[in-house]
Amino acid sequence: EVQLVQSGAEVKKPGESLRISCKGSGYRFTSYWINWVCQMPGKGLEWMGRIDPSDSYTNYSPSFQGHVTISADKSIGTAHLQWSSLKASDTAMYYCASSSIPAAGDDAFDIWGQGTMVTVSS
Amino acid sequence: QSALTQPASVSGSPGQSITISCTGTSSDVGSYNLVSWYQQHPGKAPKVMIYEVSKRPSGVSNRFSGSKSGNTASLTISGLQAEDEADYYCCSYAGSRTFYVVFGGGTKLTVL
Numbered sequence: 401e402v403q404l405v406q407s408g409a410e411v412k413k414p415g416e417s418l419r420i421s422c423k424g425s426g427y428r429f430t431s432y433w434i435n436w437v438c439q440m441p442g443k444g445l446e447w448m449g450r451i452d453p454s455d456s457y458t459n460y461s462p463s464f465q466g467h468v469t470i471s472a473d474k475s476i477g478t479a480h481l482q483w484s485s486l487k488a489s490d491t492a493m494y495y496c497a498s499s500s501i502p503a504a505g506d507d508a509f510d511i512w513g514q515g516t517m518v519t520v521s522s
Numbered sequence: 523q524s525a526l527t528q529p530a531s532v533s534g535s536p537g538q539s540i541t542i543s544c545t546g547t548s549s550d551v552g553s554y555n556l557v558s559w560y561q562q563h564p565g566k567a568p569k570v571m572i573y574e575v576s577k578r579p580s581g582v583s584n585r586f587s588g589s590k591s592g593n594t595a596s597l598t599i600s601g602l603q604a605e606d607e608a609d610y611y612c613c614s615y616a617g618s619r620t621f622y623v624v625f626g627g628g629t630k631l632t633v634l
Contacts, residue, residue, distance in 0.1 A: 437568075437625075444525065444628040445560070445568065445611050450621065459621040495567055501579055507615045507623050508558050508573035515567055 402426040404434075404496050404513035411519045412486050419482035420516045422496030429477035430454040432498040433506055436470060436481050439515075440492045448494075450506075451479055486520045493517050526551065526612055526626035533632040539600040542629045544612030545593060550624055552593040556615035559588055559597045562628075563608045571610075572597060599631070607633040 407421040422434060435450040449460035453472040460470070472479040481494060494516050497509035504510075527545040534540040544551065544559075551557055557575045560568035570579055572588035575595065585600045595614070599606055612626040 445562075445613075445625040446525075447613075447623045447625065461622060497568075501573065504573055504577070505556050505615065506621065507556050507613065508570055508579075509560075509568070509613075510570045510573075510579055512567035512569070 402500060402511055404498065404511055406494075406496060406513040406516045409517040409519070411521070413522055414486055414488055414520055416486050416520075417482070417484050418486055418518065419480050420494060420518065421478050421480050422513050423476075423478045424453075424498075425477065427500065430474055432500050432511070434470075434472060434479040435497045435499075435509060436468075437495045437497055437509075438492045439495070445495075448481070453477075453479065486518075488520050488522075490518060491520045524624075526614060526624055528610075528612060528626040528629045530627075531630045531632065533634055534599075534602045535634045536602050536604065538602050539598060540602060540631065541599075542597045542610055542612075542631070544595040544597070544614075544626050546595070546614050546616075546624070547593055549618070550593075550614040550616035551590065551595050554615045555590065557588065557590055557595040558613045559586075559595075560611045560613065561606075561608045562611065568611065602633050604633050607631055 433450045436448040448464045451470045496513040498511040559572040562568045575590045576588045616624045
């Protein structure tokens, strides 16, 4: 079964650093881009950026460029989303997602992780 | 890039049909046939219901259909069922020089 499995919930203080992960299984990890999507409590979805696991090439939303870093380690089939200095406004659910539908564009996200809840509070 | 515009809520009775609109601009919805729709139940990850405006992934009921006219895309659900009650999000490709997608604000569907 093709799936993305994310790391567990995190509680952090403002200013702390954090890295969350998304591990692919059931397929060749380098086959599909890994996207990150955030959802603030009670709010909608927002695309943050993506990475090509084969060469670690990234695209970022202008809204998140410079505030988060997306990386991948293809040797262990895992992508990461990291912050160097968290803010309270980073409190959200973070999903990784990929598009595996044959012949579809990279924007049709049919595989989703279960989500990682990040809470930033002093 | 602003989020796509969706109605905050829609409702319908079992068996009826409803349509959710998604309005963008000539830079996103109007320029690309790359509109997708996601269903999200409370506490769950989103699930793609429609991609490339009107295509259904394998396993998605044919009660779900999509269309587009100009800068507005639409999701229609026919034969409403209780399990269709969820939040629905549209999403459009919006990149010009680089990959970028934008989501709508979401629509809460209530099955009366």
